[in-house]
Amino acid sequence: MSQGPIATEAAAPTTPIGGDSLLRKVAADRLALLGLVLVVGLIVVAALAPWLAPYPDQGRGTPDVASANLAPSGAHWFGTDQLGRDMLSRVLMGARPALLISISVVMGAALIGVPLGAIAGYRGGWIDEVLTRITEVFQSFPPLLLAMVVVALLGPDLKNAAVALVVSWWPWYARLVRAEARSLRERPFVAAAEAIGVPARTILRRHIVRNSMTPVLVQATVDIGTVVLAAGSLAFIGLGAQPPSPDWGLMVAEGRSQIFTAWWISTFAGLAIFVTVLAFNLLGDSLRDVLDPRKVRR
Template structure:
């Protein structure tokens, strides 16, 4: 009996070519989704092609320029220069790299670690489920950003320590999400049929429960990438993320806050970049939630 016969969160068909075309068509007909796609694509292209897009690649990577401090935006420097004479636009372009790569790394770690845990807990149930859920409750008792701050303070204020700290604070959400899906499906007829046929528990989880969990995980991951960008920027703002001279949007906002009333572009530009990146992933995530919800009427 196929998993596609299950009512509720059955999402196996999302992997089929027909369903994929339906999802793409629905996204392309949603104006907010298109805005999100454009913003996300812009971030990705900027991060990958930073050396080609930055007007002054050396300055974007941290090289200082004497005699060019705090210049206002002009034809040579579209977003002005900072207190060390570096081109703000170049720094902004290079700052897309840690913003994107750290957020992708954090979400990827959370998914790789938590999805198997959630599947096992939801499918097996019993004491194992109870133990895993109580451990997640312990982590959820702490605000994610506060837990990340404490972790970075212990490990040291380095970019990848910040990424590890954020991954540590993010993992319970995916474990609980996948566990909920697996627990709701383990008594469904198609799972009983698979057991009757003698399939091993690991095979049932991989062939039936994992595909049904893909939709919620994709939606959650898309939204979380934007949230991690904001959290990573917050850590950098207080000095617990990327360290100078590395380009980082959060650290750029922190550097420019002293000059906010005189050289507004120093903090406004990276602040706007963070806002647009988070907005793009949120819009795309909301659109995917609507499209992948099996209760939504096909468009």
């Protein structure tokens, strides 16, 4: 798993774009519109999963061994797993924890990385050196490997997996915002604020952090899908969500031993992960093109 900041330098303060203007620009891009539709659809499914699932109890993990390993049919559109649970219900119920953990991880990583990156980039000197060295230590480990180590120490669990992913994710936001802050601190509006005696914390909040939000927003949008994949990977190897949780990665793991005889167990859960990652990647790329003032669109 690889990841990294999408932008590294700020060429100018972010130009705010109104909500209506942003929606119009996204709607004009077919791929962006597809991503937006898919993301909205995923959110709706996650919110309404208990009512959309044809067998909500089975979706939560209640077995029905008499119906084990049934192929897709009119009664079970996605078939059933080795415990007789309806796979359509399981996939639908799995949308909520997938989105919740991904949003929680991205928010947690941003809450840690953005302030540290802003302070390091704006203050410079020994503060920058110390924070940068700490960030580099964390980035010296592959993110998924670091997450695996943290989960192994805390114990296999969905919440612990979220904590582990935050630990491995925040350095990317710190590096991203640090680069933005280093550029912004040389801008005339920052120098003017310093000249009239505006406190450093106010400059950080109003000028540095606020004008760094565009690349952070883009990075966070893409990362939501990537975290879904990472959380699924941890569940696949037994370090994330535990049975009978309706976790997509766990479903893929449960069906791998029967991939040739009951292919539907892993396939539909894997497709759910694929669609989620694709949706947020499409939306994130579109936001980058729309919000980047340096981007020349043809």
